[in-house]
Amino acid sequence: MAMAATLSRLSFGPSSCKANGRTNCKPSGARTGVGSGVLDRCSTWRCSVTATTTEIMAARRQQEKKNEDDEWRSYLSPEKLEIVRQLEPWVEEHVLPLLKPVEASWQPSDLLPDPASLGSDGFHSACLDLRARAACVPDELLVCLVANMVTEEALPTYPSGLNRLEVVRDATGADGSAWARWIRGWSAEENRHGDVLNRYMHLCGRFDMREVERTVQRLIRSGLAVPAPASPFHGFVYVAFQERATAIAHGNTARLVGSAYPRRRRR
Numbered sequence: 001m002a003m004a005a006t007l008s009r010l011s012f013g014p015s016s017c018k019a020n021g022r023t024n025c026k027p028s029g030a031r032t033g034v035g036s037g038v039l040d041r042c043s044t045w046r047c048s049v050t051a052t053t054t055e056i057m058a059a060r061r062q063q064e065k066k067n068e069d070d071e072w073r074s075y076l077s078p079e080k081l082e083i084v085r086q087l088e089p090w091v092e093e094h095v096l097p098l099l100k101p102v103e104a105s106w107q108p109s110d111l112l113p114d115p116a117s118l119g120s121d122g123f124h125s126a127c128l129d130l131r132a133r134a135a136c137v138p139d140e141l142l143v144c145l146v147a148n149m150v151t152e153e154a155l156p157t158y159p160s161g162l163n164r165l166e167v168v169r170d171a172t173g174a175d176g177s178a179w180a181r182w183i184r185g186w187s188a189e190e191n192r193h194g195d196v197l198n199r200y201m202h203l204c205g206r207f208d209m210r211e212v213e214r215t216v217q218r219l220i221r222s223g224l225a226v227p228a229p230a231s232p233f234h235g236f237v238y239v240a241f242q243e244r245a246t247a248i249a250h251g252n253t254a255r256l257v258g259s260a261y262p263r264r265r266r267r
């Protein structure tokens, strides 16, 4: 796409030239006068119109977007997708073992008061203790908790994104491929994150849970548009960074919330 356009033989008045950021007005044809007379008859001038900085930047962005689109589409060539297909034995051997068995996984009930195991009085007492400690958490940390929880609770959006990736997608919802089992196993582990945050927030009494829940519903309903939605290369590179960033964010938030608890009550 042309980065600059030159138009000629167009007539603009001075105000038009200024409004469009174009300054190369010059008289053409017969002299039109001097002083204010020139301005009065500027509509007869010709403007050699060059692209403004804004237009150049817009054209550059458009070109860059086209280059990006062309590049990610190249990752969907049969040769490149074959690489992902051939990685499946490696995923079976090295990636699937990273998923913990259900029996070895922590559950939200392990971390928060559980009425079934504590009984009515014990549960009530544990909740009062939790509420007393949460009362010391500053509002700005509560905002971080909401952001973390809402992000985790939008989990239905994430496997639907993974299932748009070529080769690795779980086409039936119960595929036996290593890629598909990894997507389901990862989703199942992830599901606990939103649950535990949701339950903590519910019990501590510091949040307007109805509004938070409405936000979650809106977020899932809106969906998530990602660039290169079918490219497993882009998808996995993104996930590699995003998962690490999320782990750091959750860890930092948890440490700060814990440090806000009264020392004598800290477990």
Ligand SMILES: [Fe+2]
Pocket: 152, 190, 193, 194, 246
């Ligand atoms: Fe998570």
